[in-house]
Amino acid sequence: MSAPPSTFFRSRWVEVPxxxxxxxxxxxxxxxxAGVAAGLKPSGNPDVGLLVCDAPNATSAARFTRSGxxxxxxxxxxxxxxxxxxxxxxxxxxxxxxxxGGRGRDDAAKMQGAAAIAAxxxxxxxxxxxxxxxxxxxxxxxxxxxxxxxxxxxxxxxDADFTAAIMTTDAFEKRATLDVALPGGGTVRLSAQAKxxxxxxxxxxxxxxxxxxxxxxxxxTADLLLGVTVKRSFDRISVxxxxxxxxxxxxMCSGASGVEIAPETEDELRFGQxxxxxxxxxxxxxxxxxxxxxxxxxxxxxxxDGEAVERAARGVANSPLVKAALNGGDPNWGRIAxxxxxxxxxxxxLAIDIAIEGVPVCARGAAVRFDEPALxxxxxxxxxxxxxxxxxxxxxxxxxFSDLSHGYVTINADYTT
Amino acid sequence: MSAPPSTFFRSRWVEVPxxxxxxxxxxxxxxxxAGVAAGLKPSGNPDVGLLVCDAPNATSAARFTRSGxxxxxxxxxxxxxxxxxxxxxxxxxxxxxxxxGGRGRDDAAKMQGAAAIAAxxxxxxxxxxxxxxxxxxxxxxxxxxxxxxxxxxxxxxxDADFTAAIMTTDAFEKRATLDVALPGGGTVRLSAQAKxxxxxxxxxxxxxxxxxxxxxxxxxTADLLLGVTVKRSFDRISVxxxxxxxxxxxxMCSGASGVEIAPETEDELRFGQxxxxxxxxxxxxxxxxxxxxxxxxxxxxxxxDGEAVERAARGVANSPLVKAALNGGDPNWGRIAxxxxxxxxxxxxLAIDIAIEGVPVCARGAAVRFDEPALxxxxxxxxxxxxxxxxxxxxxxxxxFSDLSHGYVTINADYTT
Numbered sequence: 001m002s003a004p005p006s007t008f009f010r011s012r013w014v015e016v017p018x019x020x021x022x023x024x025x026x027x028x029x030x031x032x033x034a035g036v037a038a039g040l041k042p043s044g045n046p047d048v049g050l051l052v053c054d055a056p057n058a059t060s061a062a063r064f065t066r067s068g069x070x071x072x073x074x075x076x077x078x079x080x081x082x083x084x085x086x087x088x089x090x091x092x093x094x095x096x097x098x099x100x101g102g103r104g105r106d107d108a109a110k111m112q113g114a115a116a117i118a119a120x121x122x123x124x125x126x127x128x129x130x131x132x133x134x135x136x137x138x139x140x141x142x143x144x145x146x147x148x149x150x151x152x153x154x155x156x157x158x159d160a161d162f163t164a165a166i167m168t169t170d171a172f173e174k175r176a177t178l179d180v181a182l183p184g185g186g187t188v189r190l191s192a193q194a195k196x197x198x199x200x201x202x203x204x205x206x207x208x209x210x211x212x213x214x215x216x217x218x219x220x221t222a223d224l225l226l227g228v229t230v231k232r233s234f235d236r237i238s239v240x241x242x243x244x245x246x247x248x249x250x251x252m253c254s255g256a257s258g259v260e261i262a263p264e265t266e267d268e269l270r271f272g273q274x275x276x277x278x279x280x281x282x283x284x285x286x287x288x289x290x291x292x293x294x295x296x297x298x299x300x301x302x303x304x305d306g307e308a309v310e311r312a313a314r315g316v317a318n319s320p321l322v323k324a325a326l327n328g329g330d331p332n333w334g335r336i337a338x339x340x341x342x343x344x345x346x347x348x349x350l351a352i353d354i355a356i357e358g359v360p361v362c363a364r365g366a367a368v369r370f371d372e373p374a375l376x377x378x379x380x381x382x383x384x385x386x387x388x389x390x391x392x393x394x395x396x397x398x399x400x401f402s403d404l405s406h407g408y409v410t411i412n413a414d415y416t417t
Numbered sequence: 418m419s420a421p422p423s424t425f426f427r428s429r430w431v432e433v434p435x436x437x438x439x440x441x442x443x444x445x446x447x448x449x450x451a452g453v454a455a456g457l458k459p460s461g462n463p464d465v466g467l468l469v470c471d472a473p474n475a476t477s478a479a480r481f482t483r484s485g486x487x488x489x490x491x492x493x494x495x496x497x498x499x500x501x502x503x504x505x506x507x508x509x510x511x512x513x514x515x516x517x518g519g520r521g522r523d524d525a526a527k528m529q530g531a532a533a534i535a536a537x538x539x540x541x542x543x544x545x546x547x548x549x550x551x552x553x554x555x556x557x558x559x560x561x562x563x564x565x566x567x568x569x570x571x572x573x574x575x576d577a578d579f580t581a582a583i584m585t586t587d588a589f590e591k592r593a594t595l596d597v598a599l600p601g602g603g604t605v606r607l608s609a610q611a612k613x614x615x616x617x618x619x620x621x622x623x624x625x626x627x628x629x630x631x632x633x634x635x636x637x638t639a640d641l642l643l644g645v646t647v648k649r650s651f652d653r654i655s656v657x658x659x660x661x662x663x664x665x666x667x668x669m670c671s672g673a674s675g676v677e678i679a680p681e682t683e684d685e686l687r688f689g690q691x692x693x694x695x696x697x698x699x700x701x702x703x704x705x706x707x708x709x710x711x712x713x714x715x716x717x718x719x720x721x722d723g724e725a726v727e728r729a730a731r732g733v734a735n736s737p738l739v740k741a742a743l744n745g746g747d748p749n750w751g752r753i754a755x756x757x758x759x760x761x762x763x764x765x766x767l768a769i770d771i772a773i774e775g776v777p778v779c780a781r782g783a784a785v786r787f788d789e790p791a792l793x794x795x796x797x798x799x800x801x802x803x804x805x806x807x808x809x810x811x812x813x814x815x816x817x818f819s820d821l822s823h824g825y826v827t828i829n830a831d832y833t834t
Contacts, residue, residue: 242738
């Protein structure tokens with residue numbers, strides 16, 4: 001990694017491609033955004049955000065939560081929006097508009113309509129997203145007037161305000177603007193605003209991420225790149241193994257730079273790598289900001305059976321015992337073995353290898369001698385890596401996860417609705 | 418439920434059949450047990466237990482963990498013992514003999530051989546079990562001399578000593594002796610000793626349960642009854658969703674009462690109900706003794722798709738958000754909806770009903786008005802019941818689970834190896 005000193009790319013697990021430089025902020029050409037306080041959050045903090053793409057021929061791609069219990073804005077966006085040509089996004093925090101039935105869907109449609117008027121685009125080109133408390137009807141009047149006010153404040157430097165409006169329990173903002181020099185000679189801008197911190201007191205988790213670029217991408221290319229990079233970022237993290245009802249990730253492309261990203265070119269590769277680094281770092285920031293989190297773990301699983309590899313990695317990342325050991329700075333590899341065995345029932349004898357921070361601690365299912373004080377020192381750092389080797393070769397996966405701390409219990413048990 | 422005042426049957430979720438009375442202790446005829454301190458536990462507490470059946474024609478049945486990572490004693494018992502004719506059990510606490518490779522298997526076989534000599538039975542009629550730290554070689558010398566000493570102390574009232582020797586982080590002993598009056602006129606005794614409290618600091622969970630009766634059961638009947646009752650007890654609990662490498666449940670029948678439990682009789686039904694009540698209460702005791710646990714939850718899921726019903730119930734029981742809400746005495750049904758949606762991906766829209774302590778809070782996926790203070794009072798009690806209704810009918814399942822508390826984090830994170 002030859003990246004310049006970075007304030008955004010903090011993790012050793014993110015590879016930043018050549019040609020990527022960070023800008024302090026600002027949206028790509030063709031985008032404007034704003035965030036206002038509409039009174040949904042009791043704190044009075046900003047809670048309604050609007051983001052608009054001024055290019056009539058904008059392209060886009062979208063990914064949503066796979067939960068069986070979908071929030072109303074997810075249903076409305078999937079059913080009533082043209083996902084490959086989105087030109088505006090309206091988001092509120094403070095209320096998830098989830099488990100709100102038919103009224104919730106009507107409210108989300110009203111929000112979509114109000115945003116269309118505010119942004120001056122057809123309603124089917126507007127995506128809506130919500131995050132916050134569930135089971136409570138949305139105050140659409142507050143949202144409609146908030147969106148009208150936001151429309152008057154839209155600006156190219158509005159990404160920080162927009163980010164503030166989508167935050168809930170986030171301890172820090174998750175936002176970046178990157179300039180990407182492409183091998184073909186062009187330079188494009190890529191920006192993103194995300195939120196997420198495990199889950200929202202007093203209700204549940206939501207991860208939102210909005211990405212913009214002034215590059216010109218076909219809707220198919222945008223969809224392909226978003227799909228691949230989401231799979232390598234937001235699909236690979238777990239704060240508490242709990243899937244939200246509201247998760248939404250959108251990529252919007254204005255084309256305003258005049259630089260086209262054509263399929264199967266060096267430019268597409270570079271752009272895809274930059275998007276990948278951006279989303280991976282944002283995903284890691286969500287884990288790092290996991291409720292009460294002190295450390296971030298990465299488990300890498302390898303083996304000859306892809307499904308077993310995936311289950312083993314998820315089993316480790318979601319084990320409260322492993323997560324508590326990570327919190328305690330405890331190189332307790334027995335919990336890794338136990339979590340893998342529990343995830344892969346009826347497969348004994350399982351000859352697993354385990355390494356922590358590069359130090360082998362278990363080989364073919366049996367303990368290995370290692371320098372315990374040295375390893376204890378390594379697992380007390382901010383990022384800890386576990387490698388689980390299952391028999392065979394050909395498959396490898398990874399999951400990033402937060403630790404389990406007193407802070408998590410405090411946030412989720414001590415404060416009641 | 419017309420059961421007499423009980424010190425053992427504490428839960429409203431256990432139905433005790435007529436004819437069952439509690440005895441203060443003591444094993445059924447034909448059994449003797451002992452427990453001694455052999456030096457495996459740094460505390461000096463008892464850590465080696467021996468239980469012997471004096472009937473040459475004893476029958477038995479066994480169930481083990483399905484983990485892909487099996488501890489050596491599980492492997493040795495499954496491979497080298499006659500599971501339908503066990504006459505002795507040797508158990509140690511303080512060391513799980515797990516992830517110990519070929520040496521671990523040799524050590525477990527040595528333990529089996531030493532117990533055979535101590536008990537005066539063939540080695541293939543001895544089961545071995547271990548619980549404690551993992552990845553550490555077993556001190557077989559201590560175990561061999563401990564077993565020899567235990568042999569000299571075997572007695573019919575040795576169940577309490579045996580129970581003490583198998584405990585690890587258990588906060589209270591899990592042991593009962595029941596006399597069961599059968600409809601056919603006979604009376605048989607049923608006793609059990611269990612241990613388990615989520616997981617063992619500094620390593621991982623183990624649940625052990627040893628059951629004895631002086632009734633005469635064919636090995637097939639014993640296997641059938643143990644299989645059904647384990648499925649309704651130890652298979653339905655979760656402290657932290659973490660399957661152990663060492664879980665073992667054994668039923669041994671001496672036949673010394675002269676009362677035969679014949680298949681498909683009223684006697685078999687009554688005996689089975691008593692065994693069911695016994696194991697369910699022991700399972701609930703393990704949950705109640707879950708590390709740091711303050712409350713026990715029961716989730717009942719119903720619907721037309723058996724696999725979905727099971728996944729929904731497990732999803733709720735293992736959700737750290739639901740468990741933290743249980744700890745906080747918070748009637749936060751949004752977390753139930755979220756956990757079900759996360760467990761049943763790609764099934765939206767899911768019209769779920771949710772009731773807490775009999776109070777409907779969500780109907781067909783949408784919030785229902787309810788008396789919040791009244792419900793808050795009910796969920797602050799020791800046992801809380803959640804009912805999740807998925808569409809359709811015909812399937813119902815339940816899972817018992819502990820809450821997630823500061824105590825759990827303290828036990829699993831703050832103390833390091």
